[in-house]
Amino acid sequence: MQDGPPVHPAPHRRRAVSRRRLRACHECDLLVALPPLHPGEKAECPRCGNTLTRRHANPAERSLALAIATLITLGLSVTFPFISFEISGIGNRIELTETASTLIGLHQPLVALCVLLTVIVLPAVYLCCVAWLCLGVLLRRPLPRSRQIARTLRHVTPWMMADVFVIGTLVSLIKVMGMAHIELGLSFWTFCAYALLLLFTTQSVDTDWLWFSLEREPMAPEGVRTGRTAASQGLVGCHTCGLVNPLPTGAGERCRRCHEPLHAASGFSSQATLALLAAALLMYIPANFYPIMITTSLGSSVPSTIMEGVLLFIHHGDWPIAFIIFTASVVVPVSKMLALLWLCHVVGHDRQALSRNARIRLYRITEFVGRWSMVDVFVVAILVALIRNGSLLSIEPGAGALAFAAVVVLTMLAAMLFDPRSIWAGAEPDFDPDARPQTGRDTDAKESDYA
Ligand SMILES: [Zn+2]
Numbered sequence: 001m002q003d004g005p006p007v008h009p010a011p012h013r014r015r016a017v018s019r020r021r022l023r024a025c026h027e028c029d030l031l032v033a034l035p036p037l038h039p040g041e042k043a044e045c046p047r048c049g050n051t052l053t054r055r056h057a058n059p060a061e062r063s064l065a066l067a068i069a070t071l072i073t074l075g076l077s078v079t080f081p082f083i084s085f086e087i088s089g090i091g092n093r094i095e096l097t098e099t100a101s102t103l104i105g106l107h108q109p110l111v112a113l114c115v116l117l118t119v120i121v122l123p124a125v126y127l128c129c130v131a132w133l134c135l136g137v138l139l140r141r142p143l144p145r146s147r148q149i150a151r152t153l154r155h156v157t158p159w160m161m162a163d164v165f166v167i168g169t170l171v172s173l174i175k176v177m178g179m180a181h182i183e184l185g186l187s188f189w190t191f192c193a194y195a196l197l198l199l200f201t202t203q204s205v206d207t208d209w210l211w212f213s214l215e216r217e218p219m220a221p222e223g224v225r226t227g228r229t230a231a232s233q234g235l236v237g238c239h240t241c242g243l244v245n246p247l248p249t250g251a252g253e254r255c256r257r258c259h260e261p262l263h264a265a266s267g268f269s270s271q272a273t274l275a276l277l278a279a280a281l282l283m284y285i286p287a288n289f290y291p292i293m294i295t296t297s298l299g300s301s302v303p304s305t306i307m308e309g310v311l312l313f314i315h316h317g318d319w320p321i322a323f324i325i326f327t328a329s330v331v332v333p334v335s336k337m338l339a340l341l342w343l344c345h346v347v348g349h350d351r352q353a354l355s356r357n358a359r360i361r362l363y364r365i366t367e368f369v370g371r372w373s374m375v376d377v378f379v380v381a382i383l384v385a386l387i388r389n390g391s392l393l394s395i396e397p398g399a400g401a402l403a404f405a406a407v408v409v410l411t412m413l414a415a416m417l418f419d420p421r422s423i424w425a426g427a428e429p430d431f432d433p434d435a436r437p438q439t440g441r442d443t444d445a446k447e448s449d450y451a
């Protein structure tokens with residue numbers, strides 16, 4: 001038996017499709033063979049333009065260093081004072097965790113949980129997971145429970161909102177700047193660094209490389225052709241590790257590599273999206289009808305709804321802040337709900353409206369902007385913790401805050417459950433069988449591909 005790379009006659013080599021490194025695009029289901037990628041390069045789906053994977057130089061060292069640096073800035077952010085506030089000689093200094101603990105004291109445990117999870121707990125879990133996995137790869141021996149931990153990354157990522165919290169803090173500061181003396185604590189600056197580093201860490205994690213390093217890559221089923229959809233060949237791409245699997249024949253079938261349940265494209269996803277949208281629409285009524293916060297000043301309490309808050313900013317001439325709050329609390333949730341409703345409608349009925357590429361762009365925008373609506377909830381959490389001067393001046397959360405947080409969570413879940421593959425259903429692509437994803441260099445890099 002002779003070792004070494006197999007040599008095929010030229011005509012066969014051109015036609016042959018390797019059963020390794022095949023991927024079904026998560027958004028349009030086109031089956032493509034990933035080309036060798038160099039650090040700094042990314043592979044895009046030739047049909048819908050979705051980024052299939054992005055390669056980095058020294059991915060393990062890079063993600064581990066970033067995760068540790070981010071954890072350190074998070075540790076500093078919860079240790080030192082965040083912001084101090086002083087009015088008429090009476091002051092208050094808060095730490096980051098008080099934005100959640102004060103809400104618990106004011107009978108809003110669910111909003112407190114929402115703040116705590118999205119700003120501190122889930123990012124901390126994510127960072128520890130990334131560090132654990134990268135350490136295993138660097139030691140050339142995956143550490144215990146690596147497969148389960150790698151699976152959790154995809155589920156945690158959309159719920160990390162440190163960057164949104166930074167915008168919420170800035171809006172809160174502008175709101176109170178005129179009425180009191182504000183001082184930024186050390187934690188404020190470390191928190192800004194933490195939010196930035198968290199973004200870099202999530203972007204540094206190359207899922208394709210990570211799963212290859214942890215579990216190698218089983219072959220795709222025999223007779224697979226690229227340039228066609230996976231579903232038309234009885235296949236499905238795993239949304240967690242990317243491996244191409246045979247289409248599940250019953251509920252509960254799992255990916256051969258990561259053991260995550262497999263989901264074939266079906267009408268169920270738009271039904272689930274519609275159910276969540278209905279719940280979000282219902283919650284949007286109390287979110288606007290009930291006050292989002294109640295301001296007590298010199299003994300008299302003034303409740304204010306989302307729109308009253310926006311009008312107050314306009315009244316004070318703070319047009320940019322009024323614009324941010326109005327966009328995050330009204331424009332984004334309403335347009336997101338309408339866009340998802342419309343997408344569910346065109347998938348179910350009118351397939352001619354708007355091109356598929358336009359629909360997929362609309363879906364991507366909807367998924368991207370949803371989390372930014374949380375700004376208003378964070379503004380309430382920060383102001384409630386900061387402004388606690390009794391009857392002189394204090395702010396309490398209103399019932400509208402919980403309803404609005406529920407709207408944000410429900411619309412995010414609705415967008416996640418919507419299956420973009422249904423946008424392309426019924427249109428079999430006509431690509432060359434040897435079609436390969438496009439590659440584009442987006443940063444300077446060197447060194448070779450992992451495979
Ligand atoms: Zn695609």
Ligand SMILES: [Zn+2]
Nearest residue numbers: 238241255258
């Ligand atoms: Zn998988």
